[in-house]
Amino acid sequence: MKSIALYSCVAAISLMMSCESKTKEATLITVKNSLELPRQFETVEISKSAIHLNEGERFENLVIRDKATQTIVPSQFVDEDQDGTADVLLFQPKVDSKSEKQYELVVEEGQTKQEDTAYCYSRFVPERTDDYAWENNKVAFRTYGPVAQKMVEDSVAGGTLSSGIDAWLKKVEYPIINKWYAANDKDPGFYHIDHGEGLDNFHVGSSRGVGGTAVKVDTSYYISKNFTDYKTITTGPIRTSFVLEYADWDANGNKITETKHISLDYGSNFSKFEIEVTGTDVLSVGLTLHDKKGEITEQVQNGWISYWESQYFDSELGTAIVAANKADMVASDYYLTSMPDRSNLYTQLKVHNNKAVYYAGFAWKESGQYSTKAAWEKHLNTFSKKVNTPLEVSIQ
Known part of the structure; x- marks a missing residue:
């Protein structure tokens, strides 16, 4: 059977790339909720092609960090096109009604192992x-x-x-x-x-x-x-x-x-x-x-x-x-x-x-x-x- 890429996205993603991508600063992800409803259990997809990786950095080594609390949030890598390497990083933000929240995309060596139970x-x-x-x-x-x-x-x-x-x-x-x-x-x-x-x-x-x-x-x-x-x-x-x-x-x-x-x-x-x-x-x-x-x-x-x-x-x-x-x-x-x-x-x-x-x-x-x-x-x-x-x- 031919390889098939899934084009699924619960969140609409608008991408703005930084001109200073050569720095070691964390990539900032801002999630905005325009509804009068709190949001959770909605999956955001971060495409590998949408971010800059410095020399020696691997996409699969990235983690999502809550900027306010500095805690790592659960995430999952997906190889959508089935070519052997991950294309997308998934996570589920929690955002209050009519507000926005920021997360950081960072390379963190030796981080605490994330929950990896295949609930899905x-x-x-x-x-x-x-x-x-x-x-x-x-x-x-x-x-x-x-x-x-x-x-x-x-x-x-x-x-x-x-x-x-x-x-x-x-x-x-x-x-x-x-x-x-x-x-x-x-x-x-x-x-x-x-x-x-x-x-x-x-x-x-x-x-x-x-x-x-x-x-x-x-x-x-x-x-x-x-x-x-x-x-x-x-x-x-x-x-x-x-x-x-x-x-x-x-x-x-x-x-x-x-x-x-x-x-x-x-x-x-x-x-x-x-x-x-x-x-x-x-x-x-x-x-x-x-x-x-x-x-x-x-x-x-x-x-x-x-x-x-x-x-x-x-x-x-x-x-x-x-x-x-x-x-x-x-x-x-x-x-x-x-x-x-x-x-x-x-x-x-x-x-x-x-x-x-x-x-x-x-x-x-x-x-x-x-x-x-x-x-x-x-x-x-x-x-x-x-x-x-x-x-x-x-x-x-």
């Missing part, structure tokens, strides 16, 4: 057919590969034919993917039961799950089959990201090509989906309706849709899609059909230059995050404001 983690899972699974400290997801598809097509038990996105409901902050798969390998069905950390009781089938894609032609929705290939880009304390490839698929005579660039950052309930797509000017993104007894909320003007379930589960669950640019969310559709798993709450997103960008995620009441529909929807409004008003970052 993803991998291909061949021991469970061929899932691809990902998680952070709040949520977990998975989707399905070509072996699972072929098993269904060959009438072999245990397969899954779906490009939908599954939700794993976790209520602990530490990583659980490897633990649950290992336990399930010894005791089939293990992760379908809550042993104190959460469980997978979210049915996907051929639905869109939480953020699966489709193309609408006239009044019908057309979907792809399972992913055909994958590439893991990074895992770490701040972000995991990867790429899923799909075979060309047909939407009522229209040839659709699709590649999904997916990332999940620390502290967020939402995976970010950057979809490369041809064959359509509008991409549909869906939330499964399960037994159709949940409550829908369509806030197209604010750039999000949501589905709240209180009867399908023993607990309650909210799912949502949020547009990276709310102006790109042009419609929603409460789509009901007698076909199994095909009833979904859809949103329609504009495709610009063969690309559509959105966030999809969920909150489970038992996780203790957003225990009511009102609390969940308040968070959606806040989250949408933040992604539509990125932090302003300058480098001096």
Whole structure:
């Protein structure tokens, strides 16, 4: 599979280079928040090409330091183009409402080892057919590969034919993917039961799950089959990201090509989906309706849709899609059909230059995050404001 660079950025970065870059002074990073909301758990990307390195300095030796407290903050290097060297340095600033904060980019030899637990983690899972699974400290997801598809097509038990996105409901902050798969390998069905950390009781089938894609032609929705290939880009304390490839698929005579660039950052309930797509000017993104007894909320003007379930589960669950640019969310559709798993709450997103960008995620009441529909929807409004008003970052 060819190398693919992920073009993901939660913060908008404006770069100002110093004329005095030959000095040994720290590079100053100023992060400005223009909203009347405090900001945290939003990832800033510092590109290697945007800074000056003095002779003998290595990008991978840089650390981020809070200028006011002089403490090192967690960061993560990413090799986006997969050429063997890091291209980007990630960190998550904390900025009060309507204010700015300064950080320093410094070379610090012998610094205290940073927290390197891969809270943001993803991998291909061949021991469970061929899932691809990902998680952070709040949520977990998975989707399905070509072996699972072929098993269904060959009438072999245990397969899954779906490009939908599954939700794993976790209520602990530490990583659980490897633990649950290992336990399930010894005791089939293990992760379908809550042993104190959460469980997978979210049915996907051929639905869109939480953020699966489709193309609408006239009044019908057309979907792809399972992913055909994958590439893991990074895992770490701040972000995991990867790429899923799909075979060309047909939407009522229209040839659709699709590649999904997916990332999940620390502290967020939402995976970010950057979809490369041809064959359509509008991409549909869906939330499964399960037994159709949940409550829908369509806030197209604010750039999000949501589905709240209180009867399908023993607990309650909210799912949502949020547009990276709310102006790109042009419609929603409460789509009901007698076909199994095909009833979904859809949103329609504009495709610009063969690309559509959105966030999809969920909150489970038992996780203790957003225990009511009102609390969940308040968070959606806040989250949408933040992604539509990125932090302003300058480098001096």
